[in-house]
Amino acid sequence: QVQLEESGGGLVQAGDSLRLSCAASGRTFSRYTMGWFRQAPGKEREFVATISWSGGSTYYADSVKGRFTISRDNAKNTVYLQMNSLKPEDTAVYYCAASGYFGTRSRKDEYPYWGQGTQVTVSS
Secondary structure, eight states: OOOEEEEOOEEEETTOOEEEEEEEOSTTGGGSEEEEEEEOTTSOOEEEEEEOTTSOOEEEOTTTTTTEEEEEETTTTEEEEEEOSOOGGGOEEEEEEEEOSSSOOOOGGGOOEEOOOEEEEEEO
């Protein structure tokens, strides 16, 4: 089992950057595929990015491709989401999640472990 805690959210202006972090407990972090999802008010939680256990494979939603970068440091039990060129439509609560499945995963139901989320607000 793994416990997750996100940090790094905040209020920024359009065009700014933010880096989210997700710290994981447990000694088996490196065995998990990790993902970032987000949920805007009144909308379904949606996939943002995922990274394989080794960090060798990543996959992004079309809406963030080229602007967001997911990375991980297995020695620090932490996954990151670097968000550049932020837009007002990126405003949401961002969640990190862990999956025991191999490779990159983009479906919510493939992630049994979730953090509490961190709010990102982008003003125009």
